[in-house]
Structure formats: C-alpha cells, structure tokens
Amino acid sequence: MNPIEILRISWEAIGRNKVRSILTMLGIIIGVAAVIIMVAISAGTEATIQENITGLGSNLIFVSSNFSRGGPPGMMTASSSGGLVFDDATAIAEEVDGVSAVVVEQSSSQTVKAGKTSLEGVSIQGTTPGFPAVRDMEMATGRYFNDEEVDRKTKVAVLGSTLAEELFGAANPVGQVIGVGSIKLTVIGVLAEKGTVGEIDYDSRLYTPITVVFEKFTDSMFARIRGDAVRMVYVKVSDTETIDSIILQIKLLLAKRHKTTLDDLDVTITTQQDVITAQGSTTSAFRSLLGWVAGVSLLVGGIGIMNIMLVSVTERTREIGIRQAVGATPSDILLQFMTEALLLSVVGGILGMLAGFGGSWIFSQASAMRTVVSPASILLAFGSAAVVGVFFGFYPASKAAQLEPIEALRYE
Amino acid sequence: MEHPVVIETRDLSKIYGVGDTRVAAVDGISIRIERGEFIAVMGPSGSGKSTLMYILGCLATPSSGKYFLDGEDASDMNRRELAFIRSRKIGFIFQSYNLLARTTALRNVTLPLLYNRSLRADAKTSETRGRELLEQVGLGDRLHHQPHELSGGQQQRVAIARSLINDPVMIIADEPTGNLDSHSGEEVMRILQDLHRKGVTIVMVTHNPRIAAEATRAIHLSDGRVADIVRNELHEGH
Numbered sequence: 001m002n003p004i005e006i007l008r009i010s011w012e013a014i015g016r017n018k019v020r021s022i023l024t025m026l027g028i029i030i031g032v033a034a035v036i037i038m039v040a041i042s043a044g045t046e047a048t049i050q051e052n053i054t055g056l057g058s059n060l061i062f063v064s065s066n067f068s069r070g071g072p073p074g075m076m077t078a079s080s081s082g083g084l085v086f087d088d089a090t091a092i093a094e095e096v097d098g099v100s101a102v103v104v105e106q107s108s109s110q111t112v113k114a115g116k117t118s119l120e121g122v123s124i125q126g127t128t129p130g131f132p133a134v135r136d137m138e139m140a141t142g143r144y145f146n147d148e149e150v151d152r153k154t155k156v157a158v159l160g161s162t163l164a165e166e167l168f169g170a171a172n173p174v175g176q177v178i179g180v181g182s183i184k185l186t187v188i189g190v191l192a193e194k195g196t197v198g199e200i201d202y203d204s205r206l207y208t209p210i211t212v213v214f215e216k217f218t219d220s221m222f223a224r225i226r227g228d229a230v231r232m233v234y235v236k237v238s239d240t241e242t243i244d245s246i247i248l249q250i251k252l253l254l255a256k257r258h259k260t261t262l263d264d265l266d267v268t269i270t271t272q273q274d275v276i277t278a279q280g281s282t283t284s285a286f287r288s289l290l291g292w293v294a295g296v297s298l299l300v301g302g303i304g305i306m307n308i309m310l311v312s313v314t315e316r317t318r319e320i321g322i323r324q325a326v327g328a329t330p331s332d333i334l335l336q337f338m339t340e341a342l343l344l345s346v347v348g349g350i351l352g353m354l355a356g357f358g359g360s361w362i363f364s365q366a367s368a369m370r371t372v373v374s375p376a377s378i379l380l381a382f383g384s385a386a387v388v389g390v391f392f393g394f395y396p397a398s399k400a401a402q403l404e405p406i407e408a409l410r411y412e
Numbered sequence: 413m414e415h416p417v418v419i420e421t422r423d424l425s426k427i428y429g430v431g432d433t434r435v436a437a438v439d440g441i442s443i444r445i446e447r448g449e450f451i452a453v454m455g456p457s458g459s460g461k462s463t464l465m466y467i468l469g470c471l472a473t474p475s476s477g478k479y480f481l482d483g484e485d486a487s488d489m490n491r492r493e494l495a496f497i498r499s500r501k502i503g504f505i506f507q508s509y510n511l512l513a514r515t516t517a518l519r520n521v522t523l524p525l526l527y528n529r530s531l532r533a534d535a536k537t538s539e540t541r542g543r544e545l546l547e548q549v550g551l552g553d554r555l556h557h558q559p560h561e562l563s564g565g566q567q568q569r570v571a572i573a574r575s576l577i578n579d580p581v582m583i584i585a586d587e588p589t590g591n592l593d594s595h596s597g598e599e600v601m602r603i604l605q606d607l608h609r610k611g612v613t614i615v616m617v618t619h620n621p622r623i624a625a626e627a628t629r630a631i632h633l634s635d636g637r638v639a640d641i642v643r644n645e646l647h648e649g650h
Contacts, residue, residue, distance in 0.1 A: 002526070005526055016514060318510070319512055319513075321510075322510045322511075322512060322523075323523070323527070324471075324495065324498075325469075325471065325498065325504050325510070326498070326499070326504070326523055326524035326527060326574070326578075327495055327496070327498050327499025327500075327524055327527035327528060327578070328495060328526075328527045329491070329492045329495040329496070329527070330491050330492060330495070331492070332495075332527055405471045406466050406471050406472055409471075409506070409510065
C-alpha cells in the first residue's frame with residue numbers, strides 16, 4: 001500500500017472528527033508546550049545567571065573567612081583565632097606565584113544620608129583599588145579611589161548605580177558629601193550598572209577604601225590584637241590552568257600564617273567554577289522535576305489517544321470489514337490505524353510546539369525573564385510525542401487488524 | 413492461463429460451536445462452477461447459503477473439505493493469504509452496498525486497487541479505470557458524489573463498478589437487489605446480465621425465485637446440503 005495513500009486516508013479520518021481530534025490532541029499539545037516553555041524558562045534563567053557570574057570576573061578564587069570556626073576573636077590568642085586579616089591578602093599577593101591581582105573586601109551596614117534622603121542598612125564595602133578590575137565593573141561617572149587614598153584613609157565613596165539614583169535621582173552625585181554612619185564621605189564616582197548575582201545586588205552598595213571601614217566601622221579593639229579582619233579576599237589568577245596549584249599554595253600559606261594545619265584551615269576557598277557548578281545542579285534538579293511533569297502529561301495524552309482510537313475502531317468496524325473484503329490484509333489495517341494514532345500525536349506535537357514557542361515568547365514579554373527555546377527540547381518533546389503515538393496506538397490498531405471480516409461486515 | 417473451472421469444492425463443511433452446540437452450517441457440499449456461469453444460490457434462511465458464500469468469497473475457511481478457486485487451494489489459507497486471493501480474484505456486491513461513507517463514488521470504486529499488490533496501479537491509472545467503470549454502469553456524471561447523495565440503485569451500481577476494478581475471476585453478489593425497489597432492482601439485474609454476457613462468472617445468493625430465474629443454474633440449499641440443482645433452460649442460448 002502506498003504510504004502517501006495511507007497518510008491521506010488517515011488525515012481524512014482525523015479531519016472528519018475535527019473537534020474530537022483536537023480534544024484528543026490536547027493532552028499532547030499541553031505536554032509538549034509545557035516541556036518547551038519550562039525548559040525555555042530554566043535555560044533562559046541559567047544562561048542569565050551564567051553570564052552574570054562569568055561577567056563578574058573570570059579566573060577568580062574567592063577566599064572567605066570561616067566564621068563558624070573562629071569563635072569570638074577576643075577570647076582567644078591571636079594565633080589560634082579564625083578569620084582572614086588584611087595582611088593575609090598582602091602575603092598572598094607577594095608570595096603566591098601566578099596571581100595577577102588580589103582584592104580584599106570587608107563589609108559593614110550603615111545608614112546613608114544625602115540631603116533629606118536617608119537610607120537605612122546600606123551595604124558598605126571596604127575594598128582596594130583593584131576591585132572594579134577584578135569584578136569586571138566599570139565606572140559610569142567619576143573615578144574609583146586609588147592606593148594613596150587607601151593609605152591615607154581618605155573619606156571618599158563610590159556609589160553603585162541604584163544607590164546613586166536613590167540618593168540623588170537624576171542629579172550628578174560626584175562631589176557631593178554624604179553622611180555614612182557617624183562620618184561624612186565625598187562621592188568621587190558612580191559605577192555602571194552590574195546587576196544582581198548570587199543574591200548580591202552590586203548596584204545598591206557603597207564602595208569606600210577598606211582602611212576607612214577598618215577605622216570607622218569595625219571594632220578596632222580586635223584589630224589591634226590580630227590585624228584588620230576582612231570578609232573576603234578575591235584572588236585573580238593569570239592562567240586558569242594553574243588554578244588548582246594556586247589554591248594549594250594559598251592554603252599552605254594561610255595554614256602557616258594562621259599556625260594551623262590544612263585540615264583545620266579557618267578559610268573557605270571557592271572558585272568561579274564552583275559557583276557555576278552549584279548553580280547547574282539546582283537547575284538540573286529543576287529540570288528533572290520538569291521532566292516528570294512532561295512525562296505525566298504525555299502519558300495522560302497517550303491514554304487519551306488510545307481511548308479515542310479504541311472508540312474509532314469500534315465506530316469504523318464496518319469500514320474495516322469493507323476494506324478487508326476488497327483485499328486489505330491485517331497488516332494494511334494495522335498500518336492504517338497506527339498511522340492515524342501517530343498522526344494525531346505528531347500533529348498534537350506540532351501544535352504543542354507552536355504553543356510552546358508562543359508561550360515562551362509571551363512569558364518573556366510579560367515577566368522580563370529571558371527564555372531560550374533550545375533545539376534539544378523541541379526534539380525531545382516531538383520525539384516523545386511520536387513515541388507516545390506509536391506506543392498507545394498499537395493496541396487499538398492491532399484490535400482493528402484482528403477483526404474477523406465477516407463479523408466486521410455484519411456490524412451495525 | 414485460464415482455468416475452465418472457477419470453483420470446485422469437495423465435501424466442504426463448516427462447523428460452529430463445540431460438543432452439544434455443534435452446528436454444521438455447511439455440511440458436505442461438493443460443487444463445480446465453470447467460467448462464465450451465472451449461478452444463483454438459493455435456500456431459506458439458515459440453509460447455509462451465507463456461510464457457503466463467505467467460504468466461496470474467501471472471507472472464511474472451511475472446517476473440513478477442499479475449496480479450489482481458479483485452480484488455487486484456498487482451504488487452509490491464513491488471513492493474509494485470504495486477503496491476497498480476495499484482492500486478486502474476487503469482487504463483492506453486498507445487499508447493503510457497503511460503500512465507504514463520506515467517500516466519493518470514484519474513490520469507493522478505486523478502493524480495491526489500494527490493496528492490490530499485483531496490479532500496482534498508480535493514482536492516475538486508478539482514476540481512469542474507476543471513471544470507465546462508473547461510466548459503464550451509467551454513473552459517469554456521479555463520479556464525485558458521496559453515497560448519501562446517491563439513490564440505493566445508484567449506490568449498488570457503484571458497488572458493482574468496485575467489484576470489477578480488480579479484474580476478478582468471479583463476482584459474488586449477496587442479495588444484490590434485496591434493498592432495492594423493483595425498478596432499481598431490474599436495472600442492477602440488467603447490469604449483471606450484461607456482465608454475464610461479457611463472460612464474467614457470477615455467484616449470486618438470493619431467496620427471490622424471480623431473481624434466481626435470471627441465472628443459468630440455481631443451486632438450492634437446505635440444512636447445509638445441496639438439495640437440488642436446476643439448470644435454467646431459458647438462458648442456455650446466451
């Protein structure tokens with residue numbers, strides 16, 4: 001039997017019951033559309049996150065204090081207490097090979113005032129001049145502070161873009177004096193927009209020389225005993241290939257400086273790659289959930305197809321008898337009904353795909369969330385729709401093929 | 413190579429049920445039908461004429477005995493082989509026409525070509541051939557009408573055209589005029605007579621003696637056996 005003829009016959013049979021056929025396809029349409037939309041959303045989110053993370057500076061090693069282990073520093077001797085100090089960063093820069101830049105960060109939370117505007121709980125980041133370069137941040141206006149200003153503890157501030165807007169609106173903040181906690185800082189620059197990464201909004205922070213934070217916003221008692229504590233040291237390496245050996249060198253150096261062993265080291269070292277991997281594992285968990293959702297809707301859709309095909313076989317018993325009488329073999333009949341089931345699911349798959357594209361687009365327009373329709377998700381959704389058609393079409397089709405011609409012809 | 417004997421059965425039986433409910437619908441029938449004959453199979457309901465027709469039409473196989481159709485042993489064929497032999501050698505005309513609904517006359521007529529593995533007709537040849545046959549039965553102007561747009565007589569003529577498209581060695585007609593008014597019935601019989609004159613072998617099942625009188629021979633069945641065979645002298649001249 002001619003395959004084109006089989007397709008034509010099946011297409012006509014489906015077309016005869018348009019409403020029923022579309023209702024039958026609905027399960028597949030929803031399943032396929034759901035797969036494409038949800039994969040598009042998760043892929044879009046993942047792509048955005050990944051771009052942001054890599055955008056925040058590549059080849060980075062994050063060395064952060066282990067607060068859980070150090071305990072209250074004042075109660076212990078300097079040698080056994082936890083936490084990073086400013087001199088550790090200097091030591092890393094001087095003693096570890098392959099390091100291109102080291103930046104430190106110590107934070108505080110203060111109320112910031114500009115004119116009549118007052119903002120509570122603004123994150124104050126004490127950093128060093130290398131910070132914008134290491135984190136791939138750029139200036140919008142003005143400049144970042146320099147080494148001299150850090151050494152002299154000059155009271156200057158650089159604002160994140162959101163913070164600048166909240167404090168000064170459209171006006172140029174450069175040269176303005178703002179109140180931070182109990183002191184006054186002069187604004188010397190505003191950073192370009194960076195975005196939120198890993199729950200940190202880089203644009204709503206205030207950046208100031210780290211020495212200002214040490215002097216004005218941290219308890220100097222402890223600092224005198226064991227040096228100025230820092231929350232985080234960013235180490236930029238010149239070659240990613242050597243990143244593992246650099247991590248080891250940093251660990252050994254810090255273990256020596258903190259007079260402890262590698263196992264008891266009071267700092268945590270992570271890399272950009274670790275952050276991306278962690279992010280990837282959350283999305284993959286999300287994806288496997290989506291996979292289940294899609295699987296269930298395709299299963300339900302498939303049962304719908306089987307149900308309608310069984311009805312169709314019963315309704316068309318007479319037709320099957322006629323076809324058999326004029327020479328159709330059992331396999332001709334099987335093929336015809338299989339084709340019909342497959343056509344139902346594939347057409348459902350195509351409609352679902354269109355609905356998926358449309359839905360993804362609408363979603364991205366409505367929520368400003370990025371969606372990425374991946375060819376793999378289309379292939380997956382479409383392929384599973386076809387598999388569903390074959391799998392659930394087989395039973396009704398074989399029932400049709402096994403009808404006895406005499407009984408089928410007598411069927412009223 | 414044409415076989416002079418189209419149908420030969422030897423002690424053909426068809427038994428339904430088991431044990432106490434065993435019923436022999438066809439009980440040891442041996443007949444011979446030659447090429448070009450117009451046979452009427454007669455008998456009251458329950459006489460086994462339908463069962464015999466199904467076996468002769470290769471829609472069923474006998475429980476015992478032998479059936480040769482055009483020299484081929486069709487007694488033990490499986491469903492696939494039966495479909496093949498129906499496709500190559502048999503054309504059916506049913507009492508209730510059995511046309512595909514919502515399908516044009518032309519498509520109904522060409523339907524058997526879809527399943528014919530020996531002719532392998534392409535779409536164009538099929539259409540030409542279907543057109544010719546419909547013109548032959550006087551429906552050249554109804555090619556694209558669907559069954560519900562045609563009268564009973566016209567539907568039966570479409571069915572006759574369909575039965576001819578595979579060049580069968582024999583046409584089996586089951587009460588072809590049973591659902592028709594006398595005028596349409598006569599027209600259908602006239603077409604069958606025409607075919608008979610052209611040399612087509614026809615086996616017609618009927619319980620109407622007037623219709624049966626138009627055949628060359630009438631085989632009377634009773635309780636699954638051949639009760640009588642009447643040669644109709646009137647038609648010997650044809």
